[in-house]
Amino acid sequence: MNSETDAIFAVDVKTGERLWTYQGPNIMHVTITIGDGVMRFVESTISREEREALLRQDKTELKNLPPEEAKKKRGGAQAAGRSHSRCGSDARTGKERWRKAIDVTDCIGVSAGGGNLTLMYRDDHLLICGANANGHYWRQFLSGEFSQRRLVVLDTKDGQKLWSRDANYMNRPTIVDDMVVAEPWAFELHSGEPRKRQNPLTGVESDWQFSRPGHHCGVVTATPNMMFFRSGFIGYYDLYADSGTKHFSGQRLGCWVNAIPSNGLVVIPEASAGCVCLFSITSTVVLEPREDRSPAWGIYSLAGPITPVRRLAVNFGAPGDRRDSFDRLWLAYPRPTAVGRMEFVFDVKPQLAAGGKYAAQNDESAEIAGADVPWIYASQATGLNRFELPLIGKDEPAAAYTVKLHFAEPDDSVKPGERLFDVKLQGETVAQGIDVATEAGGAKRALTRTFSGVHVTGNLVVELPAKAGLSLLSAIEVERE
Secondary structure (H helix, E strand, O other): OOEEEEEEEEEEEOOOEEEEEEEEEEEEEHHHHHOOOEEEEEEEEEEEEEEHHHHOOOHHHHHHHHHHHHEEEEEEEEHHHHHOEEEEEOOOOEEEEEOOOOOOOOOOOOOOOOEEEEEEEEOOOEEEEOOOOOOOOOOHHHHOOOOEEEEEEOOOOOOEEEEEEEEOOOOOOEEEEEEEOOOEEEEEEOOOOOEEEEEOOOOOOOEEEEEOOOOOOOEEOOOOOOEEEEEEEEEEEOOOOOEEEEEOOOOOOOOOOOOEEEEEEEEEEEOOOOOOOOOOOOEEEEEEOOOOOOOOOEOOOOOOOOOOOEEEEEEEEOEEEEEEOOEEEEEEOOOOOOOOOOOOOOOOEEEEEEEEEEEEEEOOOOEEOOOOOHHHEEEEEEEEEEEEEOOOOOOOEEEEEEEEEEEEOOOOOOOOOOEEEEEEEEEEEEEEEHHHHHHHHOOOOOEEEEEEEEEEEEEEEEEEEEOOOEEEOEEEEEEEO
């Protein structure tokens, strides 16, 4: 299917009268964008004078590249100069506002699934990028083949370039308020600088990123507080909570723009019937907010060093990652299914006794009493004799931590004395003969034990040697003192 046309026209929707027509040799469909009464698009024609002016633009950034890469970039700029120009026109009158040749080197055609050129508008900023939408190419992304994929942002008043950068992104970006989400990263729209967030483990700033586990053709759509996309099933990301990718299972999105946020709803028209992917629900889905529903479990993605740890909370047996009402992130272990696509993974080196396991109940029906965060007690590890948490990295100074252990007996039939275990931290016994049900006052009641001044030089080693039955642990929190 051709991706170009030779004319654009405007019609008065009240009268049906054609207001104006613009004709050009090659106007690219996916570059047509309108904002604040002005239409912009890419037209693949350029004069010799425009090309020469383009190639005279400042190329100081090439001086910092290895010779072969600089040569490749310079050649790409020449090719772009021969094939692309830009135009801005008044949407009501068709009167041309400005026309300018733009260097779009590496905006498209970089590695597999490069897509066409596309434009997006926000707050007098025009983003030029690739319209690729295929989630098959993780191998190429992870091997660095997308590192040259470029974002270019222009001032829409006169077409001047504000910034450009190699952004190493997977699929067609989207603009959310003042943020450009270029999967899996985000950049500041006005400066091009990477968007940052506080690392929940270390407390220091790190690059913001997210992950789309599972197969995911199609692109991200968004509102200021939420992103929607395919992630195996229907996937979404709460930008305010920032607790990971979450899923609505059973139905899949289509392979292009298929989740449409509108008037407080998310409309997902059926767009999967012609695909070989098999899903149980082939239908249109409309989602609405539910304030009475507990937050869903997610899969968190995290960049940068994870030590030295300031705070770490692990929820054993939980179905996913989640933030509590105090904005504390709890990470599930074992980790949610990960396939090496930016999901955050870590290993606690668990040692389970015979018959030991991880288990979870529905957190909405578990009804755990006496807990500030009831849902962390809805899952547990039984028979977890030993595990380690990486808190201090190599060559990092030792530190003291406060360690808090969370328990809740899930079994009403367990009698006093049938489940007894000790707690050892860094090889030292800090509690003996813990009987969770007895000390908590019954089953399905929360019990916490807190230990301060635990000296850690590398990993925190936790042991739960059983004296009767199997040990029990729902969660652990560690915080640097």
